Amino acid sequence: MIDRRDYPLIAALALSVLVMLVLSLAWGDSAVSLPSALRDLMAGRHSVGAIIVGQLRLPRAILGVSIGAALGLCGAVMQGYLRNPLADPGLLGVSGGAALGAVLVFYTGLAGVSALLLPAGGLAGALLAVVLLLGLVGQGGTLVLLLAGAALSSFAAALTAMAMNLMPSPYAAYEVMRWVMGSLTDRTLTDVSISLPGTVAGCLLMLTTARALDALALGDEVAESMGFRLRGLLGIQTRVVVGAAVAVGSCVAVSGAIGFVGLVVPHLLRPLTGHQPSRLLLPSALGGALLLLVADAAVRLLSGATEIQIGVLTALIGAPVFFHRVIAMRRSRA
Amino acid sequence: MLLAAVLAGGARAEPRHRIVSLNLCTDQLLLQLVPARDIAGLSPLARDCAYSVMCVEARSVPTIRATAEAVVAARPDLVLGGRYASVTALMAARQAGMPVELFDPVERLVDVPDQIVAVANAAGVPARGRELAGAFSSRLTAYPVSAGGGAVPSAVIYAANGFVTRAESLADDMLVRAGFRNAADGLDGRHALAVPLESLLTRPPDLLIVARSDVGTSMAQAMLDHPALRDAFPAPHRLSLPDRMWLCGLPQTLDTLDRLIAARKALEISR
Numbered sequence: 001m002i003d004r005r006d007y008p009l010i011a012a013l014a015l016s017v018l019v020m021l022v023l024s025l026a027w028g029d030s031a032v033s034l035p036s037a038l039r040d041l042m043a044g045r046h047s048v049g050a051i052i053v054g055q056l057r058l059p060r061a062i063l064g065v066s067i068g069a070a071l072g073l074c075g076a077v078m079q080g081y082l083r084n085p086l087a088d089p090g091l092l093g094v095s096g097g098a099a100l101g102a103v104l105v106f107y108t109g110l111a112g113v114s115a116l117l118l119p120a121g122g123l124a125g126a127l128l129a130v131v132l133l134l135g136l137v138g139q140g141g142t143l144v145l146l147l148a149g150a151a152l153s154s155f156a157a158a159l160t161a162m163a164m165n166l167m168p169s170p171y172a173a174y175e176v177m178r179w180v181m182g183s184l185t186d187r188t189l190t191d192v193s194i195s196l197p198g199t200v201a202g203c204l205l206m207l208t209t210a211r212a213l214d215a216l217a218l219g220d221e222v223a224e225s226m227g228f229r230l231r232g233l234l235g236i237q238t239r240v241v242v243g244a245a246v247a248v249g250s251c252v253a254v255s256g257a258i259g260f261v262g263l264v265v266p267h268l269l270r271p272l273t274g275h276q277p278s279r280l281l282l283p284s285a286l287g288g289a290l291l292l293l294v295a296d297a298a299v300r301l302l303s304g305a306t307e308i309q310i311g312v313l314t315a316l317i318g319a320p321v322f323f324h325r326v327i328a329m330r331r332s333r334a
Numbered sequence: 335m336l337l338a339a340v341l342a343g344g345a346r347a348e349p350r351h352r353i354v355s356l357n358l359c360t361d362q363l364l365l366q367l368v369p370a371r372d373i374a375g376l377s378p379l380a381r382d383c384a385y386s387v388m389c390v391e392a393r394s395v396p397t398i399r400a401t402a403e404a405v406v407a408a409r410p411d412l413v414l415g416g417r418y419a420s421v422t423a424l425m426a427a428r429q430a431g432m433p434v435e436l437f438d439p440v441e442r443l444v445d446v447p448d449q450i451v452a453v454a455n456a457a458g459v460p461a462r463g464r465e466l467a468g469a470f471s472s473r474l475t476a477y478p479v480s481a482g483g484g485a486v487p488s489a490v491i492y493a494a495n496g497f498v499t500r501a502e503s504l505a506d507d508m509l510v511r512a513g514f515r516n517a518a519d520g521l522d523g524r525h526a527l528a529v530p531l532e533s534l535l536t537r538p539p540d541l542l543i544v545a546r547s548d549v550g551t552s553m554a555q556a557m558l559d560h561p562a563l564r565d566a567f568p569a570p571h572r573l574s575l576p577d578r579m580w581l582c583g584l585p586q587t588l589d590t591l592d593r594l595i596a597a598r599k600a601l602e603i604s605r
Contacts, residue, residue: 028532029530029532029533029536030532030533030535030536031536032536046565046566048535048536048538048566051535051562051565051566052532052535052536052562055560055561055562055565056531056532056535056560056562106551106553107550107551107552108551109550109551111551112551167550167551167552168549168550169549169550169551169552169554169555170547170549170550170552171494171495171552171553171554171555172550172551172552174554175552175553175554178553186531186553186557186560188560188561188562189561190561306528
């Protein structure tokens with residue numbers, strides 16, 4: 001899965017993620033000395049610095065890495081599986097479905113019964129969205145995929161907004177933005193602990209499809225003749241669908257639907273990995289983590305009286321890439 | 335016509351019997367001033383225990399929606415309202431020739447008796463108003479004037495979404511009266527209304543007062559349960575007070591003051 005040619009790229013990405021991770025721990029609304037905060041944290045002292053770094057910045061940084069990696073990987077896998085460079089969990093409504101599921105669990109107070117119900121809600125929503133998407137698209141081409149995705153994501157966003165307007169809390173209606181665009185503000189280590197297992201499991205499941213994605217690039221028949229089972233309980237399709245739903249569902253349940261990461265990152269890295277789907281997976285995960293950490297740093301830098309949602313920034317980066325794809329498609333057709 | 339005007343003028347001191355109130359604060363004062371049968375409608379919030387200390391009493395009184403149509407159709411002989419909300423309904427009532435009285439939110443404890451008297455006078459029960467206002471005043475003056483001497487502990491009122499209460503509000507006056515210094519203004523000049531968790535933790539006040547409504551679930555309120563707040567403000571440094579205890583200047587406001595003073599004493603003992 002890891003090609004020797006990609007070592008420099010992977011090392012560079014991993015190093016950048018590490019640097020951004022440390023930066024996001026060191027940098028925030030208030031000046032805190034990171035070394036002394038870490039010492040207090042290790043010693044279990046409840047100093048202000050330890051609380052700020054350990055309880056506010058650490059969950060945010062961990063979620064930035066895990067969610068970014070999951071979204072980046074998910075984009076790469078979906079693009080490989082659908083053989084379509086426009087596939088992205090946000091664009092195709094998978095994140096939107098997950099957000100709807102999570103919102104229904106969170107605002108009805110079900111999440112108070114058991115914290116695990118929150119990612120379960122996200123997972124159910126994401127799974128429903130992926131199954132609907134694949135059912136709608138079938139053997140259709142890019143246009144059908146994008147239409148189905150647009151329909152699914154706007155439908156999910158509308159249902160999310162409606163559900164929140166009907167909730168008893170006076171604040172619920174103002175929080176639509178947080179779920180539709182995504183946010184990492186004020187997350188806790190509890191959020192990390194409920195989101196991380198599903199995210200890791202989903203990512204591992206998606207990574208098992210790497211070789212099959214290479215074969216699929218040559219067509220369904222070729223892949224099957226090479227011994228890859230596409231359908232069935234353990235088939236490639238099931239692994240992609242379940243993996244993406246588990247990973248995206250777990251992420252969105254704590255962060256809301258952060259868009260465009262899965263679209264941009266594989267798109268930028270594809271030329272660097274020889275246009276081979278399997279080689280794209282790991283760099284995409286690292287690239288996604290890097291992009292989300294950078295976007296989160298920008299949120300802290302740019303926010304004024306009210307915080308900018310992180311999804312706004314990823315969309316600002318992602319939409320131009322999308323435009324570029326559209327123009328490229330028109331050129332190739334003309 | 336003239337006779338009607340004279341009668342209306344003369345009736346001003348008479349108790350009203352179809353009073354409509356469109357404001358949570360006048361709702362709660364009315365319930366304590368006039369018999370329930372004289373109230374033709376209160377705002378629906380009055381029955382909501384998250385915002386109203388008189389929510390149980392309010393259940394025996396009809397509620398009215400704050401729309402022009404509902405108010406005019408109720409044919410009230412007095413409409414009470416706030417200065418800032420339900421503007422259309424109040425204007426319609428005035429155009430329909432109904433007496434309308436507007437009240438500003440109370441910003442200082444010493445103004446509470448005046449407001450009680452003003453609402454009572456409008457409702458035509460001045461004697462009951464003087465009784466209630468007098469009781470409030472004598473209870474208020476019985477509190478020891480918060481002594482200078484020694485360090486005044488600081489406090490911050492922290493509500494959903496990180497909103498803080500700043501100076502020139504009833505809650506701020508209550509803090510000062512209870513012997514605290516409102517530290518909200520020293521926290522962060524960049525943010526007008528909300529203070530991020532990090533800023534609050536960097537300059538922690540001696541007492542964190544968590545104001546919450548506990549209606550439904552929301553991320554705005556979930557942030558008040560953030561473990562960082564729990565760790566940074568252990569027991570004597572933290573007081574949870576529901577929204578209903580702050581919102582209006584009422585006789586019950588002094589119960590809230592009692593809680594604040596008790597919290598200050600607990601702080602002083604822990605030192």
